[in-house]
Amino acid sequence: MKRNVLATSTLLAALLLVATACGSTADNNGSNNSGNQAAEAENAASGSAGGEKITLKMMHLWPDGSNSAQNKMVKEIIQEYEDANPNVTIATEVLENEQYKSKLKVLSASNALPDVGFTWAAGFMDPYVNGNMFAPMDDLLQGDLKDKFVAGTTEAYAFGGKTYALPVELNIVPVYYNKDIFAKYNLTPPQTLDDLKNIVKTLNDNKVTPITLGGKDGWPASFWYMYLAERLGGKDMLDKAVAGKDFSDPALLEAAKQAQELVKMNAFVKGANGLSNDEAKALFMNEQAAMFAMGTWEVPNYTTAADVPQAFKDKIGYFKFPTVAGGQGSVDDWVGGPGVGLFVSQNSKHVEEAKKFVSFFVQKWGEHSVTDAGVIPATKVDTSTLKLPAMFTDLLNELNKANKVTLYLDTQMKPGASSTHINMVQALFGSAVTPEEFIKKQDEALKADK
Incomplete structure (x- = not known):
C-alpha cells in the first residue's frame, strides 16, 4: 500500500x-x-x-x-x-x-x-x-x-x-528557556550554535544544568539531531534522505558529530538517557534546568494551565534553534x-x-x-x-x-527504520556508538525498507 x-x-x-x-x-x-x-x-x-x-x-x-x-x-x-x-x-x-x-x-x-x-x-x-x-x-x-x-x-x-x-x-518544536536563569548569568538567546555552546559553558561553570532531555524515550533527542542536520544540510535534506532511503549525506554525519560534541560539553542533564521525557520535563518545570526543546503541545504549561503558577509562566520564553556557521539551514526552518x-x-x-x-x-x-x-x-x-x-x-x-516544517524523522520513517532511529539516536547521545556507526546503521535500516 x-x-x-x-x-x-x-x-x-x-x-x-x-x-x-x-x-x-x-x-x-x-x-x-x-x-x-x-x-x-x-x-x-x-x-x-x-x-x-x-x-x-x-x-x-x-x-x-x-x-x-x-x-x-x-x-x-x-x-x-x-x-x-x-x-x-x-x-x-x-x-x-x-x-x-x-x-x-x-x-x-x-x-x-x-x-x-x-x-x-x-x-x-x-x-x-x-x-x-x-x-x-x-x-x-x-x-x-x-x-x-x-x-x-x-x-x-x-x-x-x-x-x-x-x-x-x-x-513545531521551539527551545523553551528560563528567562530568570538567563538573566542571572547575563545570557541572551543564542543566534548561532557557537552562541549556544558558550551558554552551555557559562551555565556549567555556575553549576546550572543547561538542557534537560528525556533520552530514554529517544524521540526528544531526535529533535536535537534533526535541527543540527537541517541547519547544516538545508531544509530539504532530511526529507530527501528518508524518501530516497539514503542517509549518506555528509551533513548527516557532521550533525551526529555536533550532537556528540554537545554531549561531551555536558550540555544535557546528567544521566539524560535514563530519563523519560516526563522526568526531563519536570526538571524544567521545577527550574532545575535552563532549556528544554519540545513541541508546542507544551505551550499550555507556560500560558493557560490553571495548575501552573503564573510566576513560573512569566519566566518562560522560547527561541528558534540557532544557525550553524557555514550551514544551509535557516532559523525559520522548523521540526514539527x-x-x-x-x-x-x-x-x-x-x-x-x-x-x-x-x-x-x-x-x-x-x-x-x-x-x-x-x-x-x-x-x-x-x-x-x-x-x-x-x-x-x-x-x-x-x-x-x-x-x-520537517516532519519528525521517527514519524516519517517506516516502523523498522523508525525503531532503528530511536535506538541509534539514544546510542549516539549516550556515546555508545560513533557518529560513523550511527550513520551506517540508519542508512542500512532505510535501505531495508521496513
Missing part, C-alpha cells in the same frame, strides 16, 4: 492559514460559521440519543498533571457528548506517551484496539493500516467534517487514497508537523457510533483548544477576535514566517 507523506508545501500552507487568521480582520460570516460548526457538531451527536446502551472505549495520552490542559479538555468534550447522548458512555484509559505506544502495539496484536484512540501519522500508521485495523474516515471528511480541516493537515494520515485518522493538533490523530478501530462493534463521537470530538477540540488550552488545532479557527497569550500569538507569527 502506498504511503502518503505530508508534502512540505501543503503543510506550510496549512500553518500559514492558521497563523494568518490570528492577525486578520473577522469577516462578516464569522459568527455564522461558528454557529454552523456548533450546530453540525450537535447534529453529529444527537443521532444516538435515546438508542441502545453503548460503551465506547477510548485511549488517550494526556495524563492529568503532565498535560492537564489537554486532559481537562478531553474530559469536558466527553461529558458534552454523553450529556447529548445519554445512551452512550465513553470509558477512557489514559497513559503517558511511551506507555501508550507500547499498549497500542500489544492490543493490536490481539485485535483488541479501543473503539477510539490516537495515532501518529505517516510511517507509524503503516502496520495498523496494512493490518486493516483502522476504519477509513473519508465519509466524515465528505460529511460533517467537510472543509473543517486546515488544508494539508490530513494527508499524512492517508494511505492508498483513503484517510485512516483525523488530526487534532499542529506542532501534525500531532496525533483520532482513529476508529475497524473491529469495533460500534464503528458508526465511534465515528460520530470522533466527528464531535474533532469539532469541539477545534472550538476550545485555542482559548482553553493554548493548543494549535488542525481544524480551521478564526482567532482574529480572540485574546490569546503572548507566547501563543508569537508562535503563530513564527509559523507565518516559516520556510519549512
Whole structure:
C-alpha cells in the first residue's frame, strides 16, 4: 500500500492559514460559521440519543498533571457528548506517551484496539493500516467534517487514497528557556550554535544544568539531531534522505558529530538517557534546568494551565534553534508537523457510533483548544477576535514566517527504520556508538525498507 507523506508545501500552507487568521480582520460570516460548526457538531451527536446502551472505549495520552490542559479538555468534550447522548458512555484509559505506544502495539496484536484512540501519522500508521485495523474516515471528511480541516493537515494520515485518522493538533518544536536563569548569568538567546555552546559553558561553570532531555524515550533527542542536520544540510535534506532511503549525506554525519560534541560539553542533564521525557520535563518545570526543546503541545504549561503558577509562566520564553556557521539551514526552518490523530478501530462493534463521537470530538477540540488550552488545532479557527497569550500569538507569527516544517524523522520513517532511529539516536547521545556507526546503521535500516 502506498504511503502518503505530508508534502512540505501543503503543510506550510496549512500553518500559514492558521497563523494568518490570528492577525486578520473577522469577516462578516464569522459568527455564522461558528454557529454552523456548533450546530453540525450537535447534529453529529444527537443521532444516538435515546438508542441502545453503548460503551465506547477510548485511549488517550494526556495524563492529568503532565498535560492537564489537554486532559481537562478531553474530559469536558466527553461529558458534552454523553450529556447529548445519554445512551452512550465513553470509558477512557489514559497513559503517558511511551506507555501508550507500547499498549497500542500489544492490543493490536490481539485485535483488541479501543473503539477510539490516537495515532501518529505517516510511517507509524503503516502496520495498523496494512493490518486493516483502522476504519477509513473519508465519509466524515465528505460529511460533517467537510472543509473543517486546515488544508494539508490530513494527508499524512492517508494511505492508498483513503484517510485512516483525523488530526487534532499542529506542532513545531521551539527551545523553551528560563528567562530568570538567563538573566542571572547575563545570557541572551543564542543566534548561532557557537552562541549556544558558550551558554552551555557559562551555565556549567555556575553549576546550572543547561538542557534537560528525556533520552530514554529517544524521540526528544531526535529533535536535537534533526535541527543540527537541517541547519547544516538545508531544509530539504532530511526529507530527501528518508524518501530516497539514503542517509549518506555528509551533513548527516557532521550533525551526529555536533550532537556528540554537545554531549561531551555536558550540555544535557546528567544521566539524560535514563530519563523519560516526563522526568526531563519536570526538571524544567521545577527550574532545575535552563532549556528544554519540545513541541508546542507544551505551550499550555507556560500560558493557560490553571495548575501552573503564573510566576513560573512569566519566566518562560522560547527561541528558534540557532544557525550553524557555514550551514544551509535557516532559523525559520522548523521540526514539527501534525500531532496525533483520532482513529476508529475497524473491529469495533460500534464503528458508526465511534465515528460520530470522533466527528464531535474533532469539532469541539477545534472550538476550545485555542482559548482553553493554548493548543494549535488542525481544524480551521478564526482567532482574529480572540485574546490569546503572548507566547501563543508569537508562535503563530513564527509559523507565518516559516520556510519549512520537517516532519519528525521517527514519524516519517517506516516502523523498522523508525525503531532503528530511536535506538541509534539514544546510542549516539549516550556515546555508545560513533557518529560513523550511527550513520551506517540508519542508512542500512532505510535501505531495508521496513
